[in-house]
Amino acid sequence: MSAASALRTPFTELFGIEHPVVQGGMMWAGRAELAAAVSAAGGLGVVTALTQPTPADLVTEITRTRALTDRPFGVNLTILPSINPPPYDAYRHAIVDTGVTIVETAGASPEPHLDFFRDHGVRVIHKCTSVRHALKAEKAGVAAVSIDGFECAGHPGEDDIPGLVLVPAAADALSIPFIASGGFADGRGLAAALVLGAHGVNMGTRFLCSQESPVADEVKRRIVAATELDTNLIFRPLRNTARVAKNSVSDEVVRVLADGGSFADVRDLVAGSRGRLVFENGDLDAGIWGVGLAQGLIRDVPPAGEIVTRVVQEAHAVLATALRGFAA
Template identity: 70%
Template sequence: MSPALSTRFTETFGIRHPIVQGGMQWVGRAELAAAVSDAGGLGMITALTQPTPADLAAEIERARRLTDQPFGVNLTILPTITPPPYDEYRRVIVDSGVTIVETAGSNPEPHMEMFKANHIKIIHKCTSVRHALKAEAVGVDAVSIDGFECAGHPGEDDIPGLVLIPAATERLTIPVLASGGFADARGLVAALALGADGINMGSRFMCTAESPIHDKVKQAIVDGDERGTQLIFRQLRNTARVAGNAVSREVVEILQGGGTFPDIKSLVAGARGRKVFEEGDLDAGIWTVGMVQGLIHDVPTCGELIDRIVTEAAELIDNRLRRVTAVTA
């Protein structure tokens, strides 16, 4: 068994290793979340991947049959034309006895009263120090800070993790997870050196044996490099980092030409992205991956991946870093 790396995050959330699986749409299902948690990390079921609150309840129960370790539920709040019944999803989370929730997208304050009243610990994902400070002020237990390298929505400030993570950790008092660009032991050790209490990985966990996406997508990530992503929606001030493909390039071209959201709505429909993950057609729609795909070279089990990261991180800390000596003039 790999050595445990204890941090404020592992102590607060009752897990063995400071490694969290990001809550990814169409990806964060029971089999992945359970495998991550079983390996000592913190797995996340993505609430809105489930079409109804009843489906979420069933997915939580499915995860419980697969692991007896703690796992969480991601609840992302984003502006949509027809908002999901968030109150009902929250109620399912509470009634199912889940003790950890990851919120993202908008201010977590509207969720705090119900979750706190039911002793649920909250991680809020954000992309700026000012938003992280606001989340701390309203009472979240930890924040996950996303650098510009991340998959999905990096915000509009374009601050990379090497600056954003220490900028956040020097001002926050609650545990901080470093997110965006993490895939291996080097990233974990670097995050700890920057003041973080752990890492959040999305794209890396997409490329695991338990990840419920098509093998062609996993292979595309393994074959890809750090240049293979594209920023879309910049003109709409809703920037997203996605895989570069025929659809993302068309979206960028339309918006650069003065188009508006109605002009691209059909191209970016969630059902098309789901088709990518389920059928392996890489140009069927928009799908999310980070620049970190340039560091992903295999498809291990979650257990193998987490054990590798933690073991190599301990070796880096004990051996390589201790060989670095300061020389005085």
């Protein structure tokens, strides 16, 4: 597939990339080969810091990514409350010591990390599930925001606002560049996001189902075969909703919590180590694993760079056709 004409937006200009297409920072999947392939095609690839067991391993992964592409790429640093939190300070130093200048934060507030990153010339993109959180992140000083609609994989928040409303609401409220996330898998989605006021899209599930994605082929085949109906929302009674693939494990989690169970009753079912086995071994019922409603739009497993090119070409075509079709 031939290279797509550059699609410039305030987001691409801010981060020095060619196309406003960002690869989601997915746990266990955001490794060098995938991130480099997305960046080499003109998008923004993202290495996931906590996929690496230690900060030293993250340095190695960043070095591997830089050997595969000379284009900009970012690192995702997910910040979540924990009894035994990861050594975030050491991970931050691993990021800046290797010369990375783009970081995506998610989970808790990025504010405790911003001074350090700003002092080292790192621009932060913070992932938010509501306009109010995006405004707080903007006030705190992030460079850009990723707005996650209810369609997304992982944690969509508790407001249940889909992108069709959330994206233009964010556009009305924010003064910094932002990208839309949740439900995006093709050029129609990118075109729609731009028309709604976003400056690009973040795609996780679409890139999870690419040739460079380091997950088992069984996972990719399931995504291709699945529809938008094949996800579960777990932890709803706990006000910590997560969208995951529908399987025997997530069905059981939903049942236990709906019957009045507590987190302790499902703790073993939702262990991250079990979800990792799904990606590594292809046992689709080994644990829970995140996937978005966008799987209903995914019908193949192409190279990640081809996904970037295809999405941008389709967006150009969709926007041009719309203009012609509605011309006076």
